[in-house]
Amino acid sequence: MQKSPGQHPSASGLRFGPALMARLDALAAFTEVEGQLTRRYLSPAHIAAMRQVEAWMAAAGMSVRTDPLMSVFGRYEGHAPGAPAIMIGSHIDTVIDAGRYDGNLGVLAAIAVVAELRDRGERLQHAVEVVAFGEEEGSRFSAHILTSSALVGAVGPELLEVRDADGISVREALARAGGNAQAYRDCVRPRGEIAAFLELHIEQGPVLETQGKALAAVTAVNGSVRSRVTVSGFAGHAGTVPMGQRRDALAAASEMILAVERIGGSEPELVATVGRIAALPGAQNVIPGRVAFTIDMRSPDDAVRDRAHGALVPALEETARRRGVQVEIDTYQRNAATALDPLVIDAVSEAIAACGQEPLRLPSGAGHDAMIMAGHCPSGMLFLRCKDGISHNPAESITVDDADLGVQALLEAVRRLDRRLR
Numbered sequence: 001m002q003k004s005p006g007q008h009p010s011a012s013g014l015r016f017g018p019a020l021m022a023r024l025d026a027l028a029a030f031t032e033v034e035g036q037l038t039r040r041y042l043s044p045a046h047i048a049a050m051r052q053v054e055a056w057m058a059a060a061g062m063s064v065r066t067d068p069l070m071s072v073f074g075r076y077e078g079h080a081p082g083a084p085a086i087m088i089g090s091h092i093d094t095v096i097d098a099g100r101y102d103g104n105l106g107v108l109a110a111i112a113v114v115a116e117l118r119d120r121g122e123r124l125q126h127a128v129e130v131v132a133f134g135e136e137e138g139s140r141f142s143a144h145i146l147t148s149s150a151l152v153g154a155v156g157p158e159l160l161e162v163r164d165a166d167g168i169s170v171r172e173a174l175a176r177a178g179g180n181a182q183a184y185r186d187c188v189r190p191r192g193e194i195a196a197f198l199e200l201h202i203e204q205g206p207v208l209e210t211q212g213k214a215l216a217a218v219t220a221v222n223g224s225v226r227s228r229v230t231v232s233g234f235a236g237h238a239g240t241v242p243m244g245q246r247r248d249a250l251a252a253a254s255e256m257i258l259a260v261e262r263i264g265g266s267e268p269e270l271v272a273t274v275g276r277i278a279a280l281p282g283a284q285n286v287i288p289g290r291v292a293f294t295i296d297m298r299s300p301d302d303a304v305r306d307r308a309h310g311a312l313v314p315a316l317e318e319t320a321r322r323r324g325v326q327v328e329i330d331t332y333q334r335n336a337a338t339a340l341d342p343l344v345i346d347a348v349s350e351a352i353a354a355c356g357q358e359p360l361r362l363p364s365g366a367g368h369d370a371m372i373m374a375g376h377c378p379s380g381m382l383f384l385r386c387k388d389g390i391s392h393n394p395a396e397s398i399t400v401d402d403a404d405l406g407v408q409a410l411l412e413a414v415r416r417l418d419r420r421l422r
């Protein structure tokens, strides 16, 4: 059990925030490891959390079912039973030693939205379905966004053979947990059955907080380009080779890394990171002869990202020429950005404004289930401010006021989507 469950100030006048925070605290008690929140896919803690989520869905007036890969769905019918659904939700698996809001917030806020519709006796043209996905984080099987991928038909049998650190495959873990790997194709939802997908999620970055805003409509999930760079100079004695005669691979790489930083800052919403570096031979008294480092460059706009990456290559080569070293750039991965649906983005922006907040539009630097759903139906995301932009960490934190606004905005967005989607 983590500390401070249920001790949030029950600010008066907040309709949804205090109850939502109390449920987020209660769900955080479902953990594999006492004293922290670790809830990996198909662990006993995940299964127990599923049962709790199912109970809350049923109490909010939803019919509940679980698919073969253990995503949980709660359905609240519209005027006519069987109508296409507006799906809202997120994931309930966590990273190791997680915070309690990543994923869980989106699921429990979605349940609060349906509870409100039910309490008001309000039915929509569309059904509303709440989903609690699993293995979004990939913290057990390195098969991240697995269960949303199954929903859109992007899972093949090979993914079910991926093994965790104990050698247990997804297939075996599903059998133990009451799922059914054999039936993974039954997870697929035909196009048209889901009219739209909308995910409320903490921002996991500091932009909302810096700008003093509670909520943002997400425009796109960033695409990325990843490269390995090798710089070859000439190793030599740190005491005997004069400075003017060196071909120091690490000094050259340092200059290149600063170029990565400069180019990364050259366009709005572009980011570039050197996250790993190794220098050889790696001795205190030897001039480094060889350096390898990585570049991770992301943008919501593929053209911007490719332009920046295009500028990077000659910059690195110029440094190499001037310093008498060789540079090799191996670009081994390019993932396109995922644009979210304009109709959903507009509905979310208007919903934020309807809650008295100034709507901001932001790209997402991290991957989410919505990125997978976007290939299947009009999809969008609503970001909620988190303290200091911290996530994947027990220090993850949101306020009760923001939680309240999150439910309100999600509800308003669902109503707007219901009117506009045909």
Ligand SMILES: [Zn+2]
Residues within 6 Å of the ligand: 091, 102, 103, 136, 201
């Ligand atoms: Zn998440």
